[in-house]
Amino acid sequence: MAASPTTSPSLELPADATLPERHPEAPAPGEPIPPHSAVCFGCADVPHGLRLEFRVAEDPAGGAAVAARMVLRPDQQGAPGLLHGGLLTAAFDEVLGSVVALVTRPCVTARLETDFRRPMPIGSTLWLHARVDGRVGRKLYVTGTARLDAEDGPVVGTAKALFLKVGMEHFLRNSRPEDLEALGVSAEQIRAARS
Numbered sequence: 184m185a186a187s188p189t190t191s192p193s194l195e196l197p198a199d200a201t202l203p204e205r206h207p208e209a210p211a212p213g214e215p216i217p218p219h220s221a222v223c224f225g226c227a228d229v230p231h232g233l234r235l236e237f238r239v240a241e242d243p244a245g246g247a248a249v250a251a252r253m254v255l256r257p258d259q260q261g262a263p264g265l266l267h268g269g270l271l272t273a274a275f276d277e278v279l280g281s282v283v284a285l286v287t288r289p290c291v292t293a294r295l296e297t298d299f300r301r302p303m304p305i306g307s308t309l310w311l312h313a314r315v316d317g318r319v320g321r322k323l324y325v326t327g328t329a330r331l332d333a334e335d336g337p338v339v340g341t342a343k344a345l346f347l348k349v350g351m352e353h354f355l356r357n358s359r360p361e362d363l364e365a366l367g368v369s370a371e372q373i374r375a376a377r378s
């Protein structure tokens with residue numbers, strides 16, 4: 184039988200993966216993680232955003248983990264009264280990306296797989312957890328879980344992802360120049376990266 188897309192070997196933790204530790208300058212377990220940008224759809228306090236709130240979680244194995252929370256609003260519906268599925272995937276992208284950033288940065292999502300296990304009613308709160316399971320070179324393997332209304336509530340979704348470490352040139356070459364300039368990058372730096 185052909186392998187299903189949900190069992191793609193590219194998301195399986197390779198045998199030679201090692202468990203990466205939190206970066207020495209990353210916040211400690213229990214500490215909040217501030218938004219990485221003032222305009223991020225996932226973590227910033229913007230009207231249309233997911234408005235995820237984060238803290239570093241304790242990982243019993245000594246690795247990197249985060250916990251996050253997201254209140255489900257009426258403007259996030261797909262089916263009547265239920266969260267749009269794509270927004271759970273977006274939430275996982277943000278939460279899994281945040282835990283990777285405790286280890287190394289910058290990284291980007293290369294592959295992300297979501298399993299939707301139960302409907303998510305508007306008005307409830309999602310409690311998300313993510314952990315870096317292993318690293319091989321530039322590749323970071325991450326898993327996450329979303330639960331309903333409590334940190335030990337019923338599981339409504341799970342995710343697996345592969346993130347890749349990239350250089351700053353990834354953004355210098357690909358981001359809109361005006362957004363880079365708003366961060367203090369000069370037009371000359373942008374031109375040099377793109378020449």
Ligand SMILES: CCCCCCCCCCCCCC(=O)SCCNC(=O)CCNC(=O)[C@H](O)C(C)(C)COP(=O)(O)OP(=O)(O)OC[C@H]1O[C@@H](n2cnc3c(N)ncnc32)[C@H](O)[C@@H]1OP(=O)(O)O
Binds near residue numbers: 193280290294349
């Ligand atoms: C300067 C100021 C800016 C400041 C901003 C910074 C803060 C930003 C923070 C915000 C962050 C926001 C974050 C966001 O919003 S991330 C937003 C969503 N993600 C993206 O936009 C990423 C788009 N993709 C790419 O740019 C490239 O494809 C990347 C960089 C991912 C790889 O292209 P690259 O040329 O680098 O790598 P490679 O092709 O040589 O592959 C290398 C290895 O990886 C394996 N592989 C690759 N893809 C997949 C896949 N899909 N499944 C399985 N495996 C895959 C591949 O087989 C190979 O394996 P091996 O052969 O080595 O075994």
